[in-house]
Amino acid sequence: MFNKLIVAILPWFPKKFVWIFSKSYISGETLEDAMHVSKDLNSKNIKVTIDVLGEFIKNLEEAEENKTEYLNLIDITFKNKVDGHFSLKPTSFGLLIDKEVCYKHIREIVAKAASNNGFVRIDMEDSPCTDDEIALFRRLKAEFPATIGLVLQAYLKRTLSDIESMMDLNTEAIPVNYRLCKGIYVEPEAIAFKKYEEINQHFLEDLEFMLKNKIYVGIATHDKPLVEGAYVLLEKYNVPKHMYEFQMLYGVTPRLRESIVNEGHTMRVYVPFGKQWYGYSTRRLKENPKMASHIIKAIFYKG
Numbered sequence: 366m367f368n369k370l371i372v373a374i375l376p377w378f379p380k381k382f383v384w385i386f387s388k389s390y391i392s393g394e395t396l397e398d399a400m401h402v403s404k405d406l407n408s409k410n411i412k413v414t415i416d417v418l419g420e421f422i423k424n425l426e427e428a429e430e431n432k433t434e435y436l437n438l439i440d441i442t443f444k445n446k447v448d449g450h451f452s453l454k455p456t457s458f459g460l461l462i463d464k465e466v467c468y469k470h471i472r473e474i475v476a477k478a479a480s481n482n483g484f485v486r487i488d489m490e491d492s493p494c495t496d497d498e499i500a501l502f503r504r505l506k507a508e509f510p511a512t513i514g515l516v517l518q519a520y521l522k523r524t525l526s527d528i529e530s531m532m533d534l535n536t537e538a539i540p541v542n543y544r545l546c547k548g549i550y551v552e553p554e555a556i557a558f559k560k561y562e563e564i565n566q567h568f569l570e571d572l573e574f575m576l577k578n579k580i581y582v583g584i585a586t587h588d589k590p591l592v593e594g595a596y597v598l599l600e601k602y603n604v605p606k607h608m609y610e611f612q613m614l615y616g617v618t619p620r621l622r623e624s625i626v627n628e629g630h631t632m633r634v635y636v637p638f639g640k641q642w643y644g645y646s647t648r649r650l651k652e653n654p655k656m657a658s659h660i661i662k663a664i665f666y667k668g
């Protein structure tokens with residue numbers, strides 16, 4: 366209750382207090398910060414996927430700026446020999462303002478990644494974006510089959526049928542590449558599972574379908590029962606190491622992450638950075654109000 370109250374009054378907190386909490390989840394404000402954290406994770410046998418925080422844009426100039434930032438990020442990542450992919454949110458490139466402009470920006474980013482043997486994943490946003498993000502993925506996949514991946518959310522009731530309807534994209538030579546996560550947005554009950562057990566059951570159903578059908582999957586969760594469920598399925602279908610990986614958010618459940626790495630599985634950590642850390646942080650806090658205690662500690666012990 367107390368933590369929820371803190372989250373509710375969050376907008377009135379000074380930004381610097383939120384930063385004290387946020388710095389465990391965000392690599393920093395600059396590209397250098399992202400490189401530093403990524404190299405550190407690489408040294409622990411963990412791959413990364415880097416995200417420039419910038420999802421709340423108001424005009425197409427900001428979309429253009431975001432594209433430039435990603436092109437620069439790709440250059441610097443390869444120059445630094447970081448073992449990493451790139452994650453992006455189409456709304457940062459104008460999906461909700463002009464779909465064609467958004468496509469052209471993302472195409473340029475994917476083309477640049479492709480010329481360096483890189484990989485770009487389209488994060489999945491809230492349900493008004495789902496159809497457009499699947500369409501964007503299909504269009505890019507046709508031109509860059511080995512460079513582009515998509516995220517699917519197990520809480521959406523449509524997800525299994527989306528996977529089935531995209532089976533034409535899956536070939537033995539170049540398997541389709543998804544990240545499967547629970548989903549982070551607040552969605553209406555008519556289209557989304559709400560209960561923890563229901564979401565987990567559908568997560569495992571979606572995962573089983575992917576593994577059975579030789580789809581590459583990034584298993585993105587910090588939920589121990591799901592990690593254990595995934596282990597069972599990986600064994601059941603005798604899935605080779607090159608067909609899956611685990612993924613986690615930077616700063617979340619590092620001990621579970623370490624145990625997965627120690628078991629010999631590939632691990633990739635989502636490393637967000639950028640000046641727009643505030644929106645990302647407050648979303649993480651709303652998702653897990655228990656973390657509000659970090660802010661309280663910051664006020665009393667460090668503030």
Ligand SMILES: Cc1cc2nc3c(=O)[nH]c(=O)nc-3n(C[C@H](O)[C@H](O)[C@H](O)COP(=O)(O)OP(=O)(O)OC[C@H]3O[C@@H](n4cnc5c(N)ncnc54)[C@H](O)[C@@H]3O)c2cc1C
Binds near residue numbers: 544
């Ligand atoms: C690599 C990656 C990429 C993602 N990309 C997307 C995306 O594109 N679209 C989308 O909608 N969602 C995305 N998500 C978020 C995802 O949908 C979930 O909201 C989030 O991962 C929490 O779900 P969970 O499976 O960890 O299970 P939960 O049941 O939510 O969490 C299990 C346990 O993990 C810990 N935990 C989870 N989250 C946090 C946190 N923020 N802070 C501290 N502890 C925490 C807690 O101990 C919790 O009890 C992504 C997640 C990951 C790991």
